Amino acid sequence: MGTTKEVKKPKRRIMLIVAYDGTDYCGWQIQANGVSIEEVLTGAVEKVTGVRTTVYGASRTDAGVHALGNVAVFDTTCTIEGDMFARAVNTYLPDDIRVRASCEVPAGFHPRYGEILSDPVTIEGADGPKRPKAIKTYEYYVMNTTDIIPTERRTHWYLSYPLDLDQMRRAAKYLIGEHDFTSFCCPRTGVATRVRELTKIDITQEGDLITFHIEGSGFLMHMVRIIVGTLVRVGRGYYRPSRVLEILEAKDREEAGPTAPAHGLFLIGIDYPVFSTENTQQEDR
């Protein structure tokens, strides 16, 4: 008779698409001075798997910033089906944080870079093969009216003065592409390079609502909020559009406009080279 051999359960990497109302949180990252999304999510994942695990987030959003599609991963030997983790984790979350979907991803997948480290994707670029980057989409909502609707105040920046959208659009064009965004970054950011690439800034209006839709492969601390604060100065007529180019070149935070408040900002989602967070049910590679 053979002996029973214990089979070691394999580690799996689970991805969560996370939405939250950031109003009552000190931001994504665990901090001493308040309750963070990361902390609450880590606790809920532990309740499901029975094991304390690090939950890695794609975007460390600031205090008060909201998300429709932030991304987090964790490793587990738990055998729950990948798409069932969403429901399981939600059981232990307060209703201002929701896991919208979940799935199993390859072990090397990192939510910040979107690369499967052991098996990098390449695409044909003009200068030969290059590694595609994850694209993050943010939206910032301005209500351009004196008539404040209290139920909208937690998710919109109310501005009463008129804004010239065409001037803001002209200014935004200077920001598209790869630049050193030192002027649009909180000076206490501790990163090696402040070069980032913005791929799109659309500014649209519907009634009183002005939406800044911003896409890029990487964002520095406060970057979207300083961009919006600066574009609003242009829209108000305080800065001419070309001043944005001068601000970029100055590489000095003092040159840019104020940081727009956190509560108007939403992390909408992240598109990875291998899959979009808008469609998490597709097959893993």
Place this chain on the structure above:
Amino acid sequence: MGTTKEVKKPKRRIMLIVAYDGTDYCGWQIQANGVSIEEVLTGAVEKVTGVRTTVYGASRTDAGVHALGNVAVFDTTCTIEGDMFARAVNTYLPDDIRVRASCEVPAGFHPRYGEILSDPVTIEGADGPKRPKAIKTYEYYVMNTTDIIPTERRTHWYLSYPLDLDQMRRAAKYLIGEHDFTSFCCPRTGVATRVRELTKIDITQEGDLITFHIEGSGFLMHMVRIIVGTLVRVGRGYYRPSRVLEILEAKDREEAGPTAPAHGLFLIGIDYPVFSTENTQQEDR
């Protein structure tokens, strides 16, 4: 030489259009067990006028119900221009309560009935002249999806099961007109008659959002929420549409569906025979 005669300043009635996020309030009416909209508004008006005054509200919304256009009046000898009270009172309000507009109204104007008591308006009806009534508009917002967006959760009722809009619309038709709404009313309501008139129920869908738009000349306690709770039972297939007629005829709260939660309900506005709250700047009669 004549003596200086003190001129007594005349009393004026001021109307406020009030919006609020009801989440953190125990409702409109002053209560022992929580902070009410009425209490906070009365305090702000006192700070402006220097005198404690009763502030009469048109609609005593429940705890957690929101408003875009509730109406309140108070009397004052304060000489501030009618339309400037909005700004003055807002200075003393928290940002989840806002006065959207203000104006002076005739002394006999009552916000609940919309009548100028000393000088009632009449219109030609089929049976001779009749007094037109103020029409209140409520909207109730249902999000019909399993995918809960945390920033929408304070203002929408999330329902995950499919709802048949056509069946709900068929059922709603039975409620239009003048009826005894005892079955659609909280049993502890202390009113002389439970006959009310509903003039419109529109049910529309846009994406996941289902809007119940309900107009009528008077509403009983919890009436809109019990109507929505009952129509949702029809939409789910638990009640056939004609059951709504039987519920009306039963005059028994136990026969109707559950009370939909407060947080999906908005008092949109009130149209008075003499003026609409959507246009407060027009001349007084």
